[in-house]
Amino acid sequence: MARTLALATVCLLAAGLSITAAQGLFGAPPANVPADNAAPATPPAAENEPAAPVRPGSPTAVVKPFYEHVGLELDPAERSDFADPAKSVLDKSDALRKSGQGECLDPNMALDNAAYDRAEIDKSLKTVEAVKGDEAKVIVAFIIAGNPHRLEWKLRKVGDGWKITDLLSVTGEWALSQYQCE
Template sequence: MARRRFLALSTLCLVAAGLSGATAQGLFGAPPANNPAGTAPGDSGAPANPPTPAPPADSAPAAPIQPGSPTAVVRPFYNQVNLEVDPSQRGHFIDPAKTVLDKSDALRKSGQGECLDPNMALDNADYDKDEIDKSLKTIEAINGDQAKVVVAFVVAGNPHRLEWKLKKVGGDWKITDLLSVTGEWALSQYQCE
């Protein structure tokens, strides 16, 4: 139990420190193996008191999502496909993400096609709600009026990691950007003109 708390706290500290890329890919992976308790380095004997195996991290109950939290803002995008490009959801976004989404809407309305990839919240993976619901994990880090929500899930055996950046505006969390750690793209970098 103490090890799980330490790992959760360590992960939260990494996210709060703003680490991304390859570092963020390891956030939801299996924890590293430790020396068994009671065994000194170089000791070839079995420990006097073997440790009780900890249950897998997957069996830990998920913490409830707090209303109004950054995770509460992000979570609906995993319940409905393409919600992030729905104009009725634009109130959840501010610049730079809002500008890209507005330009994408204008391009679509002009009949010139689509600018954004499908299923951005799903890292452009096929939508399989059951598979996503079984594997979806989130962790949030808040630093003043800035927040990040790292989302991890598996589709068709392929792991995906995304980072949602948020800012508190008028007491509400608004999405400023969406980055794919796995696919190495960011919503704010799209040119929809």
């Protein structure tokens, strides 16, 4: 049943449905989304069902390290995983930090700026990948301190690999590409 629902999710996302329609796949939508726009919640997967393996080189494989190493998205050594507009914002944030004028970005954007609890994240982390041509989305859902979080990683095929072009928080209503780090 869970695999059927996961396949249906990928099909819906690949068909180009809005994130508002897709967000019901990971529970109730954020409070500011009208209830009549919400899709029904998907029942949680069985506790003992193993997660599908991540294919090397897939969009999910590009996103996964950001959940294994908190704050990795702000590490200039990881800039090769990004393309514009995300790369430009991260580069401007680096320049601002080096100038001594402060920080522009939160240190744990991949966790929706929530408190970090490795065990809680590992237990609840779910991903869904949708690829359409040279563009992809990886929806990530997890629970921290009883609060659900959903993020959407947008990627674009560049050469033989995938590059992150934006990171959006469905829960927190922010997008990396919208930050003004100047």
